[in-house]
Amino acid sequence: IMDKGAAFYKDFGMGRSRGTIPIQIAGNVKHGGLFETAFGLTLGEIVDEIGGGTASGRPVKAVQVGGPLGAYFPRTLFDTPFDYEEFAKRDGLIGHAGITVFDDTADMLKQARFAMEFCAVESCGKCTPCRIGSTRGVEVLDKVAAGIEAEKNLALVTDLCNTMKFGSLCALGGFTPYPVMSSITHFPEDFKPAPARVAAE
Missing domain, CATH: 1.20.1440.230 (NADH-ubiquinone oxidoreductase 51kDa subunit, iron-sulphur binding domain)
Known part of the structure; x- marks a missing residue:
């Protein structure tokens, strides 16, 4: 923002969620850690491409977004864009952008x-x-x-x-x-x- 200005930063993202967001990926995932990306990537892209899928090699069953009180999303909702309004439409919340991955053994x-x-x-x-x-x-x-x-x-x-x-x-x-x-x-x-x-x- 200091280097290129607010307009350049605002070009990242989608809808009312502008700029970038730091995302923490943890749980049963190959590539856990802290990543910064623009709003708008789908949940599936974050889990499968950035996170690399599960560390166990088993199918992803659920992904919890937003910390310990975030909603669990199944793979059928992996097309959800990482955007505050889009998550709210599907009864979820981004919260502090913590993402925890669970494979198909999770109860x-x-x-x-x-x-x-x-x-x-x-x-x-x-x-x-x-x-x-x-x-x-x-x-x-x-x-x-x-x-x-x-x-x-x-x-x-x-x-x-x-x-x-x-x-x-x-x-x-x-x-x-x-x-x-x-x-x-x-x-x-x-x-x-x-x-x-x-x-x-």
């Missing part, structure tokens, strides 16, 4: 539970939706994992997420629903009762 029910547990541990306790919602979220997801009234308890998790998203005082409780709901939405097979999951595998 998305466990990842959803981790998000609720993370929120419960990190909650300051000031507001009820975050403090109580996340604790109950862990308990209910444990029931789903145990095959206890899975359909009913998944509906309860969805209700909890809506309460947390719109009722929490800060982004911790407000963003926890992103990884939870994206896991349920995009990877429903991982939330089936245990016997059905074993049979499917």
